[in-house]
Amino acid sequence: MKNSGNLLESFDEISRESDPLDCAFCDIKINWKERIIEESPRTFSFYDRNSGRCKVHILICPKKHIKNYNFLNSSDLEMLLEMRQEAHRMGSKYGDGSPYRMGFHIPPFYSIKHLHLHLCIEPIYTCWSKAVTFGLNLKPLDQVIEKLEKLYPKLTIFVLS
């Protein structure tokens, strides 16, 4: 992918099945490290290009390329729990006590095919983020974790203990 400085504007270029060599977020992880504001063993985070939609708008991604939450399996549960921990940590750190919301795009309604958690710190200014996104298009992280925990109950007990 060409680096124009506005990577996330090139939504249309990523219409085919993505692979790690043609993924805007893998590209940030590898070639645009200066955009990364926070990192944990399994995740990296950066500001969404559409930062004007809410007070603070951060995307939290797994370092491993995962297309969307339907491609998660038992080996990703620890990563998801880490993602949740990171989201709460950053929600407090960057939000100064403001409430925040988080969620995943619901397939197939997403543009970048690399799993990312939207962390939106209130106030949320646009109806896109407030009504449309959180009403219809974003799935709460806890629901995804719950689904995996149901699929892999023994593993969950192991991870959490």
Ligand SMILES: [Zn+2]
């Ligand atoms: Zn990727």
Ligand SMILES: [Zn+2]
């Ligand atoms: Zn997104």
